[in-house]
Amino acid sequence: MTSHVETLVRTRGSSRVRRARGQWAAWAFLAPVIIYLVAFYAYPLYRNLDLSLRHYTVRSFVQGDAPFSGVDNYKTVFSDPTFGPALLHTMVFTLVSIAFQFAIGLALAVFFTSHFKLSATLRALFLVPWLLPLIVSASTWSWMLNSDSGIVNYALSIFGVDQINWLTSPDWALTSVIIANIWIGIPFNLVILYSGLQGIPNDIYEAAALDGATGWQRFWRVTFPLLRPVSLITLLLGLVYTLKVFDLIWIMTKGGPTDASTTLATWSYRLSFGNLLPEFGPGAAVGNLLIIIALFFGLLYIRRQRRD
Amino acid sequence: MTKPLKTTIGVILTAIMLFPVYWMVNVSFTKDTDMRADPPHLFPFNGTLEGYRAVLDQQLPYLGTSLLIGAGTVVLTLLLSAPAGFALAKLRPRGTGALNFVLLIAQMIPGIIMAMGFYAIYLRAGVLNTVPGLILADSTIAVPFGVLIFTAFMSGIPDELINAASIDGASKFRTFRSVILPVSRNAIVTVSLFAFLWAWSDFVFATTLDGGGDYQPITLGIYHYIGNNNQQWNAIMATAVIASIPATLLLIVAQRYVAAGVTAGAVKD
Incomplete structure (x- = not known):
């Protein structure tokens, strides 16, 4: 004992x-x-916050003795004529990109769920745009969208469409970078939604088929509702990723012409690095605004994922 | 829809999706004089290798630097993330949840903002325009992802394996090195592939932190080509083709790891 x-x-x-x-x-x-x-x-990140709260010049940037200026940089940014357009373009770029990426990705994922010959190989090939370095995709699209010699304008001319200045006209620059970004984002949506579809048990479809559901009904009544959790996660993650897109826009249009495709990300870069006289303070301020927006959706994503 | 019909549609859709990639290859073989031909040459018949010759002449140092940066990023990422994954998956100290949360958040911070902070730090520390500096910055893209992948993978390793080792008197470090790492091959491959690919493709850190360096990566090589108002599009596209080789190899050699990595980053199984 x-x-x-x-x-x-x-x-x-x-x-x-x-x-x-x-x-x-x-x-x-x-x-x-x-x-x-x-x-x-x-x-x-702390350095970035510090940058946004001080009045920097090139000299004080190197020496590190810039005076504290509170929220002056943020005020400067808010009253800048670029702020409104940059915010609007960020929203349009993000929402339109995601809407198309998701819709096309979902359609393809559904298409690929039935196993036909070559389906695995073709699905793998769809990953290519996502894996290419952004500079490669961006420069390829730049040349394809070239006003005079681009293949896109040539193809359109066959249908009698007049030459479009994709990258050099303020009316089209944002559309151009959105098109390229949709192309890059489709694979990501396809892969995640496809794996989500794999999780839906087959007998549910069989039951629906027995009840006489058509393919269209099956999609809207069975697939779509059951895919909702995965869809939500895909959309939120897409949102976070798309908000921070910088390379693609910068390489294709540099945010131009005259701010026509400027987003918060490209504007922040231009303020800090794009001009001869860098404005580190305002640049950092724009960057911090972008972080706040990204974290808002990021936290939504994490909450959502925890709940599942 | 019959299956052969589906295959046909699938092939057509893939062809549309990959048309830009084909166009890149096609332009890389097109002669300067045919570049602005109307109608454009759809196939690279009687093409030229001028573009690739230009790559050999001018871009080799950039490619070498990119290889070095990619390899360095892989090593650094593995060294940091594999032990952390082991601790989070199997030793689970207090604060595990908080750390996982921080790692998820870290992945969401826009690279351009990190770049600005790094620029301010590097400038004063004197590591601006150096390869080690760029490797360190590039690794921030991969480390949080690496920890999450290793944690997820190592959680699946049976506890019996670890207990057996500890009964045999192995220290935690011994267990990690001789038991955990050898069975974690898949996770190591996945993390290495992505770390390499992200470092190889990085443009944001390269342009901000290495824009004036003696050794610059291939992304900057292409960017300078475009920026110089260079109208030699066959050379630009030839460089782009070469820069795409790692991604292509990856897809051929390790397709299942790629799909696994994309999914693991987003959705819990």
Whole structure:
């Protein structure tokens, strides 16, 4: 009896010791990544916040003695004539891109769920646009959309459409970068929605078929509702990813002509790096606004994912 | 719809989707004099290798730098994320949830904002325009993703395996190195592939942190080509074709890892 209690106490004690030792080991394994996150995520973000709250010139940027200026940079940004258009373009770019990426991605995912010859290979090939470096896609689209010699205008001319100045006309620049961005985003939507579709049990479709549902009804009454959680996650993640698109727009149009395709991301870059006289303060301020918007949807995504 | 019909439609859809890729290849073989031909040459018959010759002459250093940066980013990402994944999956210290949350948030911060912060830090630290500086910055794209992938994968390793090792007297580090890592091959491959691809494709960090460097990656090589008002589109597209090789190889060699990586980043199984 006593020995029994003794063993019990002993094992408990040693397991507590082991647990404590496990905690130490765990933190030893985590230490590098935690130090890394502080030094190379938190610190740059802090520097960025600091930049946005001070009045910087090129000299004080190097020397680091810029005077504190409170929210002046934010005021400057809000009253800048570019602010309204940049915000609007960011919204249009993001929402239109996502709407098309999602719709096309979903249609393709449904199409690929039936196993036909080559379906796996073709589905893999659809990933290519997503894997290419953005500079490759952006420069290819730039040449395809070239006003005089681009293949797109040539194809349209066959149908009697007049030459469109895709990248150089203020009316079309935003549309052009949206088209290219939709092309890049389709694979991501396709892959995630396809994996979501795989999760829907087959017997539900069989039951629906027995009840005489047509293919169209099956999609709207069975597939679509059951895919809702995955759809929501895809859309939110797409939102976060699309908000931060910078490379594509910068390479294709530099945000121009005259702000016609400027978004918050390209504007922030232009303020800090695009001019001869850099405006680091306002540039950082725009960047921080973008972070707030991205985090808003990011948190929605995480909440959503936790709930599932 | 019959199956052969579906295959036909599938092939047509894929062809439409991949047309820009075909066009890139086609233009890379087109002669300068045919570049603005009307109608455009749809096939690279009696094409030229001028573009590729230009790549060999001018772009090799850029390609070499990109390879180096990609490899460096892979090593750094694995060193940081594999141990962290093990701790989060199997040792689960207090604060695991909070750290996972931070990692998810970290992935959502726009690169351009990180770049601005890095620029301010690097300028004063004197690592602007250096390869190690760029590797470090590029790794921020991959490390949070890497930790999440390793955590997800290592959670699936049976506890018995770890307990057996600890009964045999192996330390946690020994267990990690000799038991966990060898069975985590798939996760290592997935993380390495993505880390390499993202570093190889990075433009934001390259242009902000290495714009004046002696050793610049291929993304800047292409960007300078376009920026110089260069009308040699066959050379630009030839460089683009070469820059696409890693992505293509990846898809051929490791397609299932790619699809797994895309999905794992977004949806929990």
